[in-house]
Amino acid sequence: MTISLADLRRDYTQATLSESDAGAEPMSLFAHWFKEALEAKVPEPNAMSLATVGANGRPSSRIVLLKDFDARGFTWYTNYASRKAQDLLDNPYAALTFHWVELERQVRIEGRVERVAEAESDAYFQVRPLKSQIGAIASAQSQPIANRAQLEKQYEEAALKFGDAPVRPTQWGGYRLTPDIVEYWQGRSSRLHDRLLYTKEADGQWLKQRLQP
Numbered sequence: 001m002t003i004s005l006a007d008l009r010r011d012y013t014q015a016t017l018s019e020s021d022a023g024a025e026p027m028s029l030f031a032h033w034f035k036e037a038l039e040a041k042v043p044e045p046n047a048m049s050l051a052t053v054g055a056n057g058r059p060s061s062r063i064v065l066l067k068d069f070d071a072r073g074f075t076w077y078t079n080y081a082s083r084k085a086q087d088l089l090d091n092p093y094a095a096l097t098f099h100w101v102e103l104e105r106q107v108r109i110e111g112r113v114e115r116v117a118e119a120e121s122d123a124y125f126q127v128r129p130l131k132s133q134i135g136a137i138a139s140a141q142s143q144p145i146a147n148r149a150q151l152e153k154q155y156e157e158a159a160l161k162f163g164d165a166p167v168r169p170t171q172w173g174g175y176r177l178t179p180d181i182v183e184y185w186q187g188r189s190s191r192l193h194d195r196l197l198y199t200k201e202a203d204g205q206w207l208k209q210r211l212q213p
């Protein structure tokens with residue numbers, strides 16, 4: 001079967017996004033859309049792409065899971081010695097993108113990233129399933145390894161050492177991105193999509209603008 005990518009398209013007709021739907025600041029609409037993504041049973045609604053830029057200026061992106069959001073920003077957990085962590089040491093700015101396919105929605109977020117407090121990482125590590133805790137201890141994320149068997153050996157060794165009371169490794173924890181740019185995209189018919197862009201200005205106020213699709 002020949003698949004013609006040129007013919008793959010759909011018209012977006014589910015919803016609209018007007019200036020009056022969106023508040024003066026961007027976080028309340030995020031909470032509203034995230035709730036709707038949960039209600040719509042979007043698969044992995046908290047999966048987001050995280051783009052970083054390393055010292056060599058090359059962007060790199062990967063999916064991570066959003067684990068918290070509030071007025072301070074957007075939080076995820078990872079390994080502090082991973083490639084993304086090295087990028088963030090070199091350049092603390094990053095971009096997040098959510099795509100909620102079933103709702104024909106995209107949210108793009110940019111801002112500065114910082115580690116969360118140690119106590120916050122400890123608290124989240126403690127509520128993770130045991131196997132995820134052991135996995136975080138066993139894996140030197142982003143480092144090469146000879147083969148799968150070696151990885152499983154590291155897991156077994158960590159499981160033996162920590163039993164049912166793993167301690168958060170210092171190289172594992174959270175990051176929080178404090179947004180200064182947030183864009184909401186709602187697919188519309190005829191490619192006339194709705195786009196609302198929030199930009200944080202020097203005085204701390206949010207500027208809200210409609211962008212052409």
Ligand SMILES: Cc1cc2nc3c(=O)[nH]c(=O)nc-3n(C[C@H](O)[C@H](O)[C@H](O)COP(=O)(O)O)c2cc1C
Pocket residue numbers: 044047060061062063064065066076077078079082083084085141142
């Ligand atoms: C659905 C999904 C969720 C993921 N969630 C996380 C996560 O929360 N944290 C994480 O470190 N990696 C997560 N990953 C793996 C990352 O995409 C990536 O492979 C890993 O973090 C290493 O990236 P890096 O080498 O660029 O640092 C997830 C991958 C997928 C597909």
